[in-house]
Amino acid sequence: MSFCENCVKGVTHDGEPKGKWEVINGVNSYVATPTKDYPKDKVLLYLADIFGPQLINNRLLADDFANNGFKTIVPDIFNGDPAPADALTDGSTWDLYQWFGGHGQDKTRPTVDKVLEALKSEGVTSFGVLGYCFGDPADLEKYKSDAKAPLLISSCPVDSQFPLEASEQADKIFADFGPGYKREHFEGCTHGFAVRGDMKDPNVKAGKEGAFKATVEWMIKHL
Template sequence: MSFCKDCISGVVHEGTPEGTWKEIGGVNCYVATPTIDYPKDKAVLFLTDVFGPQLINAQLLADSFARNGFRAVVPDYLNNDPIPPDALGPNSNFDLMKWLGSHGAEKTRPALDKVVAALKEEGVTAFGATGYCFGGRYVFDLAFDNVIKVGATSHPSLLKIPDDLEKYAATSKAPLLINSCTVDQQFPLEAQAKADEIFGNGKFAPGYKREYFEGCTHGFAVRGDLSDPKVKAGKEGAFKATVEWFLSHL
């Protein structure tokens, strides 16, 4: 499994984060909490790309989930070793594959399990998971184990197609939303069609939906250039679809 150049390209967004950093199960997490009353027995696990919760883009997105009534928890499952934001620059020579070698599931999944266990102790009984790029892999893994009640992913990376799609359909009870796009080496048009074939037309009883954002490239939902009208519409559309998916199923 490997990444593509779009996994570490994009822009840093502007804004002022409103959440807080908190240790949950011994794992540092960015937590965005609604200012209005919200269901304390539900939480959204925001599973980041390779830039981790330290990237302001992820924090701002988590804040947006909170504004829509969901407590969003963004675990630092990269163990305080995210790819630095300056790797987003066009002249970066960051060694992505070397980084991936030390951030496999055996190093990263335990942190997620600790956060889930700690949140359960706090009274959370239903988890939604939204995963971007690298985080999309973990939406599938958590769904395989039926840790989550509902899954959503935008331009997932590191999936084995069709094996992971077939395994999800066979083992998971979590309704699945996939936000896809035009240019995506990690989840290309062929993979999108295969997902529709496996899950679509009511074949996956829990529920399935795939959104498609024309003119967008892998990474658009979290690192897209918002000065491009199509990318801006795609980012906002993917977020809206994810919120609606959680409202319907979580």
Template sequence: MSLCQDCVKGECSLFVTRYFSSSVRHEGTPSGEFKKINGVDCYVATPEGEYAKDKVLLFLPDAFGMQLVNNQLLTDDFAINGYKTVLIDYLSGDPIPSDALDDPNSGFDLVKWFGKHTQEVTRPLIDKVVSTLKEEGVTQFAATGYCFGGRYCFDLAFDHVIKATVVAHPSLLKIPDDLEKYASTAKAPLLINSCTVDMRFPLEAQAAADKIFGDGKFAPGYKREYFDGCTHGFAVRGDMSNPQVKAGKEGAFKATVEWLKKYL
């Protein structure tokens, strides 16, 4: 699907290409607002001017949560492209500290952290936000999930809450069980942004997804983008000094916006 010059936008820098006017930001000052929706903390970015007020993109973040500036900037950039976007703090103010996993001596207990943020704890917060947005007139949702958030995109699609699904380097999925369940249960077109080195969604899982959904076998729509030379987390926390990672981060964003324009 080709796009017009202004289809994919961001404020930081420019793509010098025929169709895409600018790239997704990695540094900057977020421009959205923090607000509570049905008691749940959220970061909300609203497009300027006219936009479809009956549509919302749910941004389901990685384990670094709503507080990570990268996630806020991505939320802003989706709004710049015309989608009211709601970044949900389903971690209740308790994300993994952004530097905790970089230092083996940090003492951070990842197992304990996961025990506090099970699906039984986190999913109800998403549902509370969706319920209130529906009361405010939203009738169509899409979801984009990164790592930890990919699990919830699948669950929302299983429950027919969302009209379109995007995941980037998803985790917490059972392979091939969740892929097979998606194929048999979900109706939302599925985009997977994948990469070379990803222990959570490795090449074998990517091949399984293509086998289950590809070649038109999943009627609602399926596409898997592959970003060579990238590692898990590239779509949010990639090293912009690495040209392949920079291209992967921007490519994943572009692919996501294209998917939303096609299906939401």
């Protein structure tokens, strides 16, 4: 997981989250459950951006996935210490890079594993994983060689951690990826658009909604 300046830019969205907080195997998690019948053996595991499920945007987005029939769980992978929401405000002095030093994969992965262990013990056998602000071009080859799950990438033109050349690289690497691969690209957007985008900007609004629609369709097809 790596960061760029756009990791701490964006807009806090309005709304009233409908899910609830639960402790899953010791991990505080936001759980969004469909109101209609849904497959109990399937879960969307939502790995949030650096603001965690504490940021209302992430909870509202989890609710949206639940409204489309997927039980969605957002574990607090930063163990009670996500980036503060006021880091998005102008003039914030919060230090992203100092924070990052104590929130690497050695800290986040054990938390994810605890949640997976608990859900499997409850009978969940299929997981879809949503990663926002997660990943790096260096992960692509490893994913191709080790993973068996189909991969959807939502890219944009302004993203220092996944620039256009990385998108082209991904298309080449996964051109013959057996499980399945697709990349959706959203013009007029910057890193973070799918969670913290300014919905007053028509390009960003179209990108956020387009990325969500593509993800729902992907999960319906593959999960």
